[in-house]
Amino acid sequence: MRAVCVIGLGLIGGSVLRAASGAGRPAWGATASEADAAAARDDGFEVLETDTALRRAKQEDALVVVAVPLTALREVLRKIAEIHPGAWLTDVVSVKDPVDFEVRKLVPNARYAGGHPMAGTSASGFAAGSAELFRGAAWAVTIEEATTIDAWREAAQLALDCGAHVVPTGAAAHDDSVARISHLPHLFAAILATVGADGGPLALSLAAGSFRDGTRVAGSNPELVRAMTEGNKAALLDAVDDALGRLGATRGSLASTGGLKSTLDSGHEARKRLDALATGEGTTTSTVRLRPEALSRLRDLGELGGRVTAIEEDQATTQVPVG
Amino acid sequence: MRAVCVIGLGLIGGSVLRAASGAGRPAWGATASEADAAAARDDGFEVLETDTALRRAKQEDALVVVAVPLTALREVLRKIAEIHPGAWLTDVVSVKDPVDFEVRKLVPNARYAGGHPMAGTSASGFAAGSAELFRGAAWAVTIEEATTIDAWREAAQLALDCGAHVVPTGAAAHDDSVARISHLPHLFAAILATVGADGGPLALSLAAGSFRDGTRVAGSNPELVRAMTEGNKAALLDAVDDALGRLGATRGSLASTGGLKSTLDSGHEARKRLDALATGEGTTTSTVRLRPEALSRLRDLGELGGRVTAIEEDQATTQVPVG
Missing domain, CATH: 1.10.3660.10 (6-phosphogluconate dehydrogenase C-terminal like domain)
Incomplete structure (x- = not known):
């Protein structure tokens, strides 16, 4: 299992560190927050300086996960460009088009696919997180022109290891x-x-x-x-x-x-669609071979409300709503 | 303890019947719905024809609780005017000014105070209700020109017996x-x-x-x-x-x-006020003697976010936010 290096150990990053480690992957982190660093160390996790964490990621060919706010993104990407420009790379920032743009510009050789776990709480910081935060949640993994199937698979595997299912999507559609x-x-x-x-x-x-x-x-x-x-x-x-x-x-x-009939009926109908999706009612399961040409098919599948629930060997198990 | 006659046995009326009965009060009901009547009888409750239920309310000097939708209100009030025009009367309809208007017009001699329990579920019908539905909930009890302290007390006592706290309020303010x-x-x-x-x-x-x-x-x-x-x-x-x-x-x-700072900060501030109110943080407890002149004081207290949490003898225990 590929090692995981998490940069940023707030609610989401800290939960990724816990969940990846809980799935048996070697994992370490780095953070600019003394409080988050202390909390992560108290829980037995290895917290390094950002430079050291990235150097180790290079040595171990780890997946680097950027888990800092959008405002701190560039600084981290510049560090990656300097220390490990060809990294396996994903992120958990809540918008994807701006992140994709910065990554392509600042770390063009990174093997990158963007990510966004649809989970959270109203609290923040490492201490508020948990290894279970992503259990049963959707986790978007982006597919753009420059995305390779290998980079997508690495980001998707992390999501699955954290207990989420993967929604393949274009960055702008996300x-x-x-x-x-x-x-x-x-x-x-x-x-x-x-x-x-x-x-x-x-x-x-x-x-x-x-x-x-x-x-x-x-x-x-x-x-x-x-x-x-x-x-x-x-x-x-x-x-x-x-x-x-x-x-x-x-x-x-x-x-x-x-x-108010029209407003209320339309809202009720929409909410019923959400509930049907949550129960997985009326979906078909099939598999997709993870070859380069599968990327556009995966993205189409995401547009239809589909998800990837497992990856084994070079096959992804998918569930797509019928009709 | 005064008996309770509930007209309408849907989610709210059915829950009032259960809770009043659970508090040890003699209680019976009436409903136009065969399904609700059958469900209530299955649970061991006495369900009568509306006329019979009201005649019995007259004999036992019961509190009549109108728990029908606003659209069925007039028909029920006309029956009360015919059979027991001087009834102790309250209701659980979700608007109060229109109900107050109809009651004063159709049953002017009723000893009435309006009520509205702030509880519910997305389900409906007797079967969806429970004796615990009102536990910890707010229950508005209205105070208008024509409201007497005795009628208000009867409606408030029902709310307290059902496990709610009472928010005294004018009908329009409600x-x-x-x-x-x-x-x-x-x-x-x-x-x-x-x-x-x-x-x-x-x-x-x-x-x-x-x-x-x-x-x-x-x-x-x-x-x-x-x-x-x-x-x-x-x-x-x-x-x-x-x-x-x-x-x-x-x-x-x-x-x-x-x-978006102004929008988000103002919403966050408002939500914090709601949370503070829910914890009862920063409230003072005092008592109000239930004399006729107490009604305007109770209404003012409701305007300030206060509530009545108990009635014993002729004293109401109140909690009011400080400042």
Whole structure:
């Protein structure tokens, strides 16, 4: 099993370190945070200086996982370009197009496929993580022009070893998707919380499940949410415009006929589709040989809502919704 | 302990019947639904014809609890006016101003205070309910011009017996509040689910906690949500306009400077206020003597985010946030 070198040991990076190590892979980390370094060492993990960690990655031909915020990405990529420019490389940053762009520019010889585990908590830092964080979660692994099947497979294998399933996707399609299902939900939660609190203490004291669930992620560290959402501006604007249009139409309908049927039925239908996907209801299982020409097929499969659930030898097991 | 007669045995009415009975109060019910009647009888409860149930309420001087949808309210109130016009009366309908209006018009001699337990599930019907549904929940009990302290106390005592705490409130203030913390969250969940699904299967397959939580109540029966939200049109329009204004401002900020700090910070601050309220952090406990002149004090206390947690003899124990 290929060794894993994790740069950045916050919630996600720290959880990758634990999960990869738990899967039996040699693993070590590096972090600029003294608190995260101390917490990781307390848990028995090897934490090195970034330079030392990358030199060791070169010696052991390890997979390097970049787990720093988007704002610290360039600095880390420059270090990799200097110490180990041909590294097996992936990342866990929440946008993929900007990361792909920087990697191709700064470390063009890296054997890179981007990654994004769709898991988290409202807490942050190494101490908040766990080896189980990715269990059952989706983990996007990107396929672009320059992606090789070997680099994709390394990133996908890490996701599977961490207990996730892999969603193959283009970087831009990923960013459009997460604008709708992750970044817009954070904006909605913030706005809902504010409109509720504007109703005064009486309103908050009457708040129950619908408000608590709808505002839960407003409890997350707003600086981290800001970095994530502002880093996906163009795609998020599209999603916000869709939401504004729909909320405006709902307003018009309520003000005129008083009817909310269309809004509520459409939301109910959409939520049922999500639930069906979560149960794996109506999917077919098949295998894909991991040859270079498989990449475009894998990406198409991701577009259809499909996933890779296992990789053995040179075969990937896939599940794709029927119809 | 005063007996309880519940008219309507769906999720909420059925749970009131169970909880009141569990608290040791004589309790019986009536319902137009054969399925709910059968389910309640299977659980060992007495289910009568509505007329018979009301006649018995008169004989035993019971508290009558109206637990039918807003659309069936008038018919039930007319029956009460005919059979037991001076009843102790409360209800559990999700809007309060329209119910108060109908009660004063159709059963002016009823000893009435409106109620609204802030609890539910996405399922409906007697079988979905439980005696524990209201445990730890807020339960609004209304105070209007015509409300007497005795009628208010009867409705509040039922809420406490069901395991809830009581939030004293004017009917219109209640309706404004639930527009923000219950009805708007249902519209947001529906719109978020639709915008997510508009991203196609890839988007839904990447959806994780933030999207699942933000869309959870879109899984509720849309007909019931529709009755609830459309029944609170004026207050909901205000809440939707606030939300539209804030989403529009967020859009403008994202499109121009790219900044989301103000939106996210304000949401985070609001959510922290909700969490502080939930833990009961920073509240003072005191008692209020339940005399007629206490009603306006109780209503003020509700405006400040306060609650009644117990009634003994003629004293109510209250908790009010400090400052």
